[in-house]
Amino acid sequence: MxxxxxxxxxxxxxxxxxxxxxxxxxxxxxxxxxxxxxxxxxxxxxxxxxxxxxxxxxxxxxxxxxxxxxxxxxxxxxxxxxxxxxxxxxxxxxxxxxxxxxxxxxxxxxxxxxxxxxxxxxxxxxxxxxxxxxxxxxxxxxxxIEALRPDLPDDTDRVVLDAIRRLTDREREVFDLVAAGLSNQEIADRLTLSRYTVKVHVSNLLAKLGLADRIQAVLAHSRLRNHL
Known part of the structure; x- marks a missing residue:
C-alpha cells in the first residue's frame, strides 16, 4: 500500500x-x-x-x-x-x-x-x-459503491459519464481499480506496470474527467457504475 x-x-x-x-x-x-x-x-x-x-x-x-x-x-x-x-x-x-x-x-x-x-x-x-x-x-x-449507487445520473454526472466513455482502454482499467480502492502500487502490480506509469494514468484520467482527486473518482464511479 x-x-x-x-x-x-x-x-x-x-x-x-x-x-x-x-x-x-x-x-x-x-x-x-x-x-x-x-x-x-x-x-x-x-x-x-x-x-x-x-x-x-x-x-x-x-x-x-x-x-x-x-x-x-x-x-x-x-x-x-x-x-x-x-x-x-x-x-x-x-x-x-x-x-x-x-x-x-x-x-x-x-x-x-x-x-x-x-x-x-x-x-x-x-x-x-x-x-x-x-x-x-x-x-x-x-x-x-454497491450501497450508494443511484438509479439515474444527474446533469453534472452525465458530463463525467461522457468523459469516462472517452478514456483509453488502459485509463479505464486504471479508473476501475482506483474505484476499487487500490493504491498506485497495487494497480501497478495488477497491471504489470511501473508505479510512475500508473501515477501518470491516474493524473490523466482525473484531468479528463474534471475530478480533483481519487476520492472524487470513487464517488463518481459509485454513482455512474450502472451506466458505464
Missing part, C-alpha cells in the same frame, strides 16, 4: 487520534507512535474535542471515528477541513461499513480505512494522506 514513506518536509507527521472508546484511542496512539516518522500530538474523545485539539496543535492528520457523542465525526471533519485546510482527515470505520462514510468523504475527509486494518497499512495510510493523497480501504470500497 505504501506510496509515500518519508516524513512531511523532513519531520515527523503530526497526528491527532479521535475516538470515543478510550481503550481504542490508546491502542491507536501506541500503534502510531511506534513509527519514528509519526508523532501523536493529541487525542480526543469526541468531535468537539477534536476540533479544539486541532486548533491547538495544527496536526497534519486526524484519525477520525464517526459515531461519537457531543459532535460526530462528519461535522467535526467539516469544521476541521474548513478552518484548517492543511490538516487532512482519515476516517476509521468498521468492516460492515458505517453508513456515514460517504457523508464524511463529502465533508472533506481524505479517505477511510477499517479499524481492524493491519498496523502497517494504517501507518502507511497516515503517510499517504499527509502527503496530500487519498487512501481507501479496498475491502470495503466495493460495498460502499
Amino acid at each position: 505504501s506510496e509515500i514513506l518519508a516524513p512531511v518536509d523532513g519531520r515527523a507527521v503530526r497526528v491527532v487520534v479521535c475516538d470515543d472508546e478510550a481503550l481504542l484511542r490508546e491502542a491507536l496512539s501506541r500503534l502510531v507512535d511506534v513509527a519514528t516518522d509519526l508523532d501523536v500530538v493529541g487525542v480526543a474523545g469526541n468531535g468537539a474535542e477534536a476540533v479544539d485539539v486541532v486548533a491547538r496543535h495544527s496536526p497534519d492528520v486526524v484519525l477520525m471515528d464517526i459515531r461519537m457523542p457531543v459532535l460526530d465525526g462528519i461535522e467535526a471533519t467539516r469544521r476541521i477541513v474548513r478552518a484548517h485546510p492543511r490538516t487532512r482527515v482519515l476516517i476509521l470505520t468498521t468492516y460492515d461499513l458505517d453508513s456515514y462514510v460517504y457523508a464524511a468523504l463529502q465533508a472533506g475527509a481524505s479517505g477511510f480505512l477499517l479499524k481492524d486494518a493491519p498496523s502497517e497499512r494504517l501507518r502507511d495510510g497516515i503517510r499517504i494522506v499527509a502527503a496530500g493523497n487519498s487512501v481507501l480501504a479496498p475491502e470495503a470500497t466495493t460495498r460502499m
